[in-house]
Amino acid sequence: MLDKIKHNEITKDQCAEQIEKLRARLFSLETKIKDNALPVIITIDGWSASGKGSQIAQLIKCLDPRFYKVMSFGKPNEVERRKPWLWRFACAMPMQGNFLILDRSWYRDTANAYLYDEIDKAEMRRRFDDINVFERQLADDGYLIVKFFLHISEDEQKKRIKKLTSSDYTSWRIDEHDLYNLKKREKFTKYYEEMIQKTNTPSGVWNVIGADDKTWAKLEMLRVLVEAVEGKLAAKAEGKSFVPKNQFDFADVKLEQFEMSKMQKVREAALVDKTLTDEEYDELLEKYQDKLFKLQNLCYQKKIPVIICYEGWDAAGKGGNIRRVANALDPRGYEVEPIAAPDKYELARHYLYRFWIRLENDGHFTIFDRTWYGRVMVEPIENITPPDRVEQAYQEINEFEKLLMQWGAVVIKFWINIDKEEQLKRFTLRQNTPEKQWKITDEDWRNREKWDTYEKYIDTMIEKTSTKAAPWTIIEGNDKKYARIKAMKTIIDKIEEKLGK
Numbered sequence: 001m002l003d004k005i006k007h008n009e010i011t012k013d014q015c016a017e018q019i020e021k022l023r024a025r026l027f028s029l030e031t032k033i034k035d036n037a038l039p040v041i042i043t044i045d046g047w048s049a050s051g052k053g054s055q056i057a058q059l060i061k062c063l064d065p066r067f068y069k070v071m072s073f074g075k076p077n078e079v080e081r082r083k084p085w086l087w088r089f090a091c092a093m094p095m096q097g098n099f100l101i102l103d104r105s106w107y108r109d110t111a112n113a114y115l116y117d118e119i120d121k122a123e124m125r126r127r128f129d130d131i132n133v134f135e136r137q138l139a140d141d142g143y144l145i146v147k148f149f150l151h152i153s154e155d156e157q158k159k160r161i162k163k164l165t166s167s168d169y170t171s172w173r174i175d176e177h178d179l180y181n182l183k184k185r186e187k188f189t190k191y192y193e194e195m196i197q198k199t200n201t202p203s204g205v206w207n208v209i210g211a212d213d214k215t216w217a218k219l220e221m222l223r224v225l226v227e228a229v230e231g232k233l234a235a236k237a238e239g240k241s242f243v244p245k246n247q248f249d250f251a252d253v254k255l256e257q258f259e260m261s262k263m264q265k266v267r268e269a270a271l272v273d274k275t276l277t278d279e280e281y282d283e284l285l286e287k288y289q290d291k292l293f294k295l296q297n298l299c300y301q302k303k304i305p306v307i308i309c310y311e312g313w314d315a316a317g318k319g320g321n322i323r324r325v326a327n328a329l330d331p332r333g334y335e336v337e338p339i340a341a342p343d344k345y346e347l348a349r350h351y352l353y354r355f356w357i358r359l360e361n362d363g364h365f366t367i368f369d370r371t372w373y374g375r376v377m378v379e380p381i382e383n384i385t386p387p388d389r390v391e392q393a394y395q396e397i398n399e400f401e402k403l404l405m406q407w408g409a410v411v412i413k414f415w416i417n418i419d420k421e422e423q424l425k426r427f428t429l430r431q432n433t434p435e436k437q438w439k440i441t442d443e444d445w446r447n448r449e450k451w452d453t454y455e456k457y458i459d460t461m462i463e464k465t466s467t468k469a470a471p472w473t474i475i476e477g478n479d480k481k482y483a484r485i486k487a488m489k490t491i492i493d494k495i496e497e498k499l500g501k
Contacts, residue, residue, distance in 0.1 A: 001193045001248070005151050007210035015215045022222040026062045029229050034067065036233055037096035037348070039143045042225065043105035046150030047188075048178035049160035050211050052103050055150065058218050059101065059225075068099035073108055075118070082303070082361040084407040085109055085127065086134055090356040095348040096142070105147075106131055107199075111191040115184065116177060124191075126406070128198045132253045133399050139203035140392055141350045144232045146225055146244075147204055149196065150211040157182055198251050202243040258398045261471040265459045269417050274476035274486075281481040288488040289328035295495045296329050300363040304498060305409040307359075308491060309371045312416030313454075314444045315426040317480045318369055321416065324484045325367065325491065334365035339374070351375050351393075352400055362408060371413075372397055373465070377457050381450060394464040401470045410498045411470040414487055415462065416477040420451055 008015075033040065042059075044052045056070055071092055080088045086106060094100035104112075110131070114124035135145055152160070161182060164170045181188055200206045207224045211217035228244045235242035276284070299306055308325070310318045326336060337358045346354040352372060360366040375393045379385035385393075401411050418426075427448070430440040447454065466472040473490050477483040 001196065002151050002189055002208065005208050005210045007153075008213035008216035010216075012215060015219050019215075019219050019222060022219070022226050023062045025226045026222065026229070029226065029233070030064055030067065032233055033099075033229065034097040036236060037142075038229075038232065038236070039094045039096050039349075040099045040229065041094065041138070041143060041145045042099065042101045043107065043145070043147045044102060044150065045104055045107045045148070046209075046211065047152050047157055048181040049157055049164065049174070050150035050152045051160075051214050051217065052150060054214060055148075055211075055217060055221060056101055056103055059221065062222070063099060067097065068101060069094065070101045070103065072103040073105065075116075076109070079361070082363075083359060084403055086130060086403065087356060087359060090134075090353065093138075093349045093353050095345065097348075106134070107147075107195060111188070111195040112177075115188055115191060116180070125198075128195065130403060130406075131199050131204075132201055132251070133256075133403075135199075135201065135204035136253075137352070137396050137399070138350060140389070140396075142236075143350070144228060144242075145204045146228050147206050148221055148224070149192070149206060149208045150217060151208050152211050154182075154185055156212045157185070196248065200246070200248050200251055201253055202241075202250060205244045205246050206248065208247060255395060256399065256402075258402075259468040260463075261466045261468050263462050263466045263472060264474070266415065266417050266455060266462070266474065267459075269474050269476055271417065271419055271422075271476050271478040274482045275479040276481045276485060278481070281485065284485045285324065285488075288485065288492060289324070291492055292325070292328040292488060293330070295492060295499070296333055296365065298499060299365075299410075299495060300333055302499070303362040303408070304495075305360065305362045305404075305407065306365045306491075306495060307404060307409050307411050308365065308367045309373070309411070309413040310367070310369050310416065311371060311373050311377075311414065312475075312477065313418050313423055314447055315423050315430070315439075316416035316418050316477045317483055318416055320480055321414075321475075321484050321487050322367055322369055325488060328488070329365060333363070334367060335360050336367045336369060339368060339370040352396070355400075359404075372400065373461055376461050376465075377454070381453055381457060394461075397465050398467055398470075401465075401467070405469055410494050412491055412494050413466075413470060413472045414475050414490070415458065415472055416475045416483055416487075418477045420448075422478045423448065 044056060046052055060068060060070065073088065076085075076088065089106045092100060092102075110124050110127045113119045114121060119127070138145060161174055161178065164174050196206045196208065207221075209217050209220045224244075231244060232242045310322060312318050322336060326334060335358075339354075342351070342354060355368070355372050358366065358368075375385065376390055376397070380387065380390045404411055427440055427444065430436040462472045462474075475483045475486050
């Protein structure tokens with residue numbers, strides 16, 4: 001595959017003339033990119049010494065420096081190794097109307113990571129699948145992903161590495177990995193080709209550029225980028241999807257079908273008889289808090305992340321429930337993340353971005369007070385998100401949680417359920433108690449009027465996202481004491497199950 005890639009076919013003067021025309025086209029597109037809130041991600045991968053840095057330097061000359069960011073990704077550092085492997089890339093998502101240019105991207109952590117003995121072959125291939133999901137999610141959210149692989153011949157690679165290592169000013173740019181890349185070129189070729197074949201999709205089309213001639217490579221990269229941006233903007237104006245020109249056959253990628261848990265509807269959850277006496281509550285609370293503290297220490301030792309997701313009706317008691325769980329934990333090993341309406345910087349990115357950036361290290365607890373499920377519950381009811389994106393989000397959420405579990409996380413999801421009468425009682429108490437009035441807003445009363453609509457969306461959410469691996473637990477919450485104990489016991493059971501495995 002790689003050896004069939006064409007290199008320079010025209011004269012230097014012809015290249016220069018065409019480059020100037022393409023630069024002018026790209027410059028004129030910047031305003032349209034801003035006006036259409038189009039986020040563009042450019043990934044540049046390729047052989048060692050293939051000219052990634054110099055090509056980026058040429059490319060950014062055409063762009064307004066206020067609206068692009070260049071990032072270089074090498075081997076993950078200690079902090080990055082304690083997160084899901086895609087975390088550092090997800091946290092780099094550009095805002096709408098901006099460019100992100102990656103000098104080595106998530107592909108550095110696949111074939112290269114395998115060939116440098118950082119991961120095994122099975123993990124490499126699993127990461128190919130993760131990438132296809134990640135890129136599809138971004139593309140579905142409106143991102144344009146333009147992927148380049150700079151291909152140089154073996155003779156050209158030898159010549160460039162020799163030139164770089166022969167100068168004191170440039171020798172630092174060549175390390176043991178670059179020399180290994182050349183030495184094991186045949187093996188690298190095999191896995192680079194597999195990487196391209198398995199991750200060439202309509203959401204992320206590979207553009208392999210013959211880069212023996214740097215001027216020709218510059219021309220080809222500009223041409224691909226300009227045509228991709230123009231095509232994306234034209235398709236968006238017509239309300240159509242966009243697939244760039246393709247050098248290779250697309251990989252056969254299908255949406256994963258998740259095995260689901262059978263769940264009852266929230267209105268069917270028994271609430272009346274789910275109570276505890278004060279004595280029972282005090283005894284169980286002390287017992288479970290002590291046990292949870294010990295389990296937290298085991299999770300830290302074994303680097304098991306724990307992610308606890310709280311959703312529920314307004315005034316269902318999420319805050320008090322979270323407080324009892326947090327009180328059991330070493331404060332150095334957890335973070336509670338209250339999720340409010342997204343700010344303008346979060347709205348300008350993929351909706352999962354603000355959850356990616358809040359993930360704690362492995363061995364730590366992340367407790368979300370409201371979660372990514374707002375995408376399929378609040379947002380459609382408030383007409384914030386189009387129906388087609390809501391429907392896609394069920395799949396995206398299941399994929400996101402699967403990635404967390406592949407990282408090693410225990411994912412625990414609670415819906416705290418109360419009936420309409422109990423909610424009214426709590427709303428009234430808050431309204432009439434000065435020190436609690438901050439807890440009740442006009443929006444709470446307005447949401448209460450939509451109880452039946454919310455109930456329908458909640459049932460759909462639970463039905464479509466209660467996977468066997470990450471099922472929902474409905475917590476009967478009319479009695480707050482009962483709800484707190486059930487949540488704590490569920491957390492303990494799930495962690496012990498993970499430790500047992």
